[in-house]
Amino acid sequence: MTLFVITGANGFIGRHLVASLVSDGVEVRALTRKQPDAKDMIPGVAWIVGDTADRETWERLVEKDCIVINLAFSNTRASAAAVEATAEMVEVCANAGIAHLIHCSTVSVYGRADETILTENSRCTPLDAYGQVKLRVEQVLADKVKGRFPVTIIRPSAVFGKGGEALIKLLDELIEGSRTVNYLRSSMFGRRKTHLVPVETVVAALKFIGAKPGPDGIEMFIVSDDDDPFNNFRDVERVLMDELKLPHYRIPRLPLPRFLLETLMRIMGRANVNTRTEYRCDKLSSCGFVKPVTLKAALQQFAATHKALHDNNTP
Structure with missing residues (x-):
């Protein structure tokens, strides 16, 4: 059975993803900054307490042929620290021989784009700090991985659902x-x-990508409902x-x-x-993804x- 390693497991998307994977009978190892409260503990999950900036934490998290889904992000962490943590993650994942890294970014990386229809190939010109840090992390992945393991980056739009802040x-x-x-x-x-997308759709997209063979190099997908x-x-x-x-x-x-x-x-x-502006999910749909x-x-x-x-x- 393939092991799924989830960072940001106690976050909004992370809680939904972990619960869904466990309900499917998948083995899950989840990173959290502090031990979850009893009400947040999901049976069958191996919880690891640590920080994504800590190499030793990553060494306890990953193992050969696991699938890593990186949802962790701190709004208070400076760009340099986020970049350093990403570089550390890449090195440990490469040394461990993971099967696939799926990284959650955001459509905020596009910023004030010129086009009305935005795809994975559209130019990114983020204006706010959040979008700039997220784009820098994407660039570090591209610079550091260099074919050592498959990477898929998803860019969700405004995610809403139970436990989230949107709406x-x-x-x-x-x-x-x-x-x-x-x-x-x-x-x-x-x-x-409004660029809204249900958290159920984002979770389904992560699971869909995780079930497919990893790409050669780096793949990118927008996850949105802007066509609705x-x-x-x-x-x-x-x-x-x-x-x-x-x-x-x-x-x-x-x-x-x-x-x-x-x-x-x-x-x-x-x-x-x-x-x-429309953030288009056509590429993911063309791969066979069906919104739940x-x-x-x-x-x-x-x-x-x-x-x-x-x-x-x-x-």
């Missing part, structure tokens, strides 16, 4: 916020792309409001001209100001779960 603020504002403010926000954002017509602010908001049993706005939204919204986003310092859930169904389930938690916590 929580919007849900709370729809439930408790001002209807006037919500209406104005909806009018402003209109059909702007619901993936824009107005339709996402409508699905959430329906699931929350909230009435629709009494008057039609006032459309804000696209150039005006993009100007506002530029002033606000947003990394990507093109409201029509539709965006609408995932939004409905997420909103229903959030509403139940909100109702239970409301006196």
Whole structure:
């Protein structure tokens, strides 16, 4: 049986991935910075306490022919430290003779791209620190691995789901916020792309890639749902409001001209100001990947779960 080694196992995507792999009967060794609480302990998982910057931790983690899925990332770790940790990971993985490294990056590496349709071949010009560090880590992988073992990099868009932060603020504002403010926000954002992708889809993509033979060299895949017509602010908001049993706005939204919204986003310092940008998942789909859930169904389930938690916590 192939051993899967997961870093960032206690993170948002990591918890979903580990649970899914264990339910499939896969052997999992998971890295965590501190011993998980009893409620977070998943039976059948070998937990390793350590840090990705520590060589000794990596030596305890990996072994010959294992598959490493690297989800770990610290928002507080400086670029130099992240690069050093990545270089250390590569050396230990190469020495151990791993079968495949799957690294989780982000579409934030594209930054303020010129094209509207973005693919794995599009130019990356990240503006924010997060995107810059993530791109630098990708570049270190390309520089250091040099064919010593197969590497696949995935770039998910805005991942949402149970335990994640995406959409929580919007849900709370729809439930408790001002209807006037919500209406104005909806009018402003209109059909702007939201780039949401369910965590179930990201987990399924990681498992799909892990089940395939590793590539020759380095492979890259975007994981997104931007081809779904619901993936824009107005339709996402409508699905959430329906699931929350909230009435629709009494008057039609006032459309804000696209150039005006993009100007506002530029002033606000947003990394990507093109409201029509699409991160395309066509390459992964062409390899046979089938998304396990539709965006609408995932939004409905997420909103229903959030509403139940909100109702239970409301006196």
